[in-house]
Amino acid sequence: MKQEQLKDQLYDEIAKCNRCGFCLAHCPIYAVKGREWATPRGKNALVRGIIEGKIGWTREIEETLFRCTGCRLCTQTCFPAVETNEGVLAGRACLVDQKQYPKVVDRVVEAVENNFNIADEPNEDRSQWVDFLRNAPAHRYQKDKAKVVYFVGCVGAFFPLVQRIPQSFAQLLDKGGVDFTVLGGEEWCCGFPLIQAGMPEKMQKLIEHNQEKIKQVGAETVVFACPSCFHTWKTKYKTDAELLHSSQFMEKMIEEGKVTFKKGFAKTVTYHDPCDLGRNSKVFEAPRNVLKNIPGLKLVELEGNRQLSVCCGGGGDLEMIDPVLSEAIAQKKIEEIQRTGAEVAVTSCQQCIRTISGNARKRGIDLRVMDITEVVLEAMGS
Numbered sequence: 001m002k003q004e005q006l007k008d009q010l011y012d013e014i015a016k017c018n019r020c021g022f023c024l025a026h027c028p029i030y031a032v033k034g035r036e037w038a039t040p041r042g043k044n045a046l047v048r049g050i051i052e053g054k055i056g057w058t059r060e061i062e063e064t065l066f067r068c069t070g071c072r073l074c075t076q077t078c079f080p081a082v083e084t085n086e087g088v089l090a091g092r093a094c095l096v097d098q099k100q101y102p103k104v105v106d107r108v109v110e111a112v113e114n115n116f117n118i119a120d121e122p123n124e125d126r127s128q129w130v131d132f133l134r135n136a137p138a139h140r141y142q143k144d145k146a147k148v149v150y151f152v153g154c155v156g157a158f159f160p161l162v163q164r165i166p167q168s169f170a171q172l173l174d175k176g177g178v179d180f181t182v183l184g185g186e187e188w189c190c191g192f193p194l195i196q197a198g199m200p201e202k203m204q205k206l207i208e209h210n211q212e213k214i215k216q217v218g219a220e221t222v223v224f225a226c227p228s229c230f231h232t233w234k235t236k237y238k239t240d241a242e243l244l245h246s247s248q249f250m251e252k253m254i255e256e257g258k259v260t261f262k263k264g265f266a267k268t269v270t271y272h273d274p275c276d277l278g279r280n281s282k283v284f285e286a287p288r289n290v291l292k293n294i295p296g297l298k299l300v301e302l303e304g305n306r307q308l309s310v311c312c313g314g315g316g317d318l319e320m321i322d323p324v325l326s327e328a329i330a331q332k333k334i335e336e337i338q339r340t341g342a343e344v345a346v347t348s349c350q351q352c353i354r355t356i357s358g359n360a361r362k363r364g365i366d367l368r369v370m371d372i373t374e375v376v377l378e379a380m381g382s
Contacts, residue, residue, distance in 0.1 A: 011051050057098055126152065165225050211239055219241050223245070226350055250372070250376055276349070297375075314354060343368065
């Protein structure tokens with residue numbers, strides 16, 4: 001994106017920021033850094049200064065714009081609702097255009113371009129998580145035609161810590177009698193990391209491929225356990241298929257009697273709203289309705305819940321760009337979870353599990369973190 005485009009598309013939005021400072025108390029980056037450049041109003045001021053020609057694209061600007069999780073809590077707490085994240089992403093695109101961006105980003109971009117996944121693994125290995133399931137069907141959940149496509153996503157497919165999510169959800173769908181398939185090696189990255197990297201133009205090939213595969217399967221519904229895949233499809237893809245998050249699909253299954261809870265889940269849990277599912281996609285009640293239907297489960301809310309949920313630190317490519325900052329944000333999330341006194345932290349996002357659970361382990365904190373699909377499968381008695 002050129003600077004002229006930045007001015008034409010975003011100047012009026014950025015200029016809405018009156019620098020009141022309400023965003024300061026909520027921004028996870030500022031909570032750790034404590035510096036003005038880290039605030040949403042600071043980012044808005046810098047982008048505005050660039051548009052007006054008062055400052056140039058400096059190394060400090062790069063550091064500022066690539067230190068954002070994309071959580072949009074700032075917009076939620078802003079009186080004029082300034083979409084700071086739009087300015088951040090547009091600014092990143094401008095920095096990329098000038099070849100002034102964190103070069104660690106190139107690793108992921110090259111992985112997606114060469115192997116169609118962020119792990120840089122052979123894409124035909126996307127379904128290796130099935131190898132660890134007992135009594136998996138001979139077709140390994142891959143069929144030529146199906147009413148439902150379960151779009152697994154790169155993280156769930158390749159990262160061992162969260163491969164239990166596709167394992168749980170696939171078993172749950174199978175036991176519920178759902179006619180579904182996964183795409184295996186024909187599933188390509190949704191493109192979300194490229195958007196965050198400031199290179200959205202590189203995702204068109206991915207979009208066209210994935211859309212065509214859904215059409216070939218003849219699916220009526222595409223379901224995602226990954227909020228970022230879900231949000232990307234909802235905002236960047238064009239398809240006649242219904243797009244649902246796993247929590248929404250499970251809510252329907254419960255209503256239709258396809259999920260019954262033989263065992264229940266007799267524990268006190270708290271639910272963390274993932275940014276891309278809750279605030280960014282407006283899905284708040286489906287996961288709570290699922291949890292409230294489980295016998296024995298007691299739900300206690302976090303201090304920041306629903307629209308005010310605080311990011312885990314894993315969004316906006318931050319874990320890759322600044323892992324120390326990502327970990328510091330995750331630690332604050334862990335402390336918030338601990339204050340609830342819950343036995344289990346439940347979420348609906350593989351990246352949230354990686355960030356929260358991974359950092360808890362690193363610090364020797366005893367914290368059980370589960371995806372909502374795991375809780376449902378366990379409560380079914382499976």
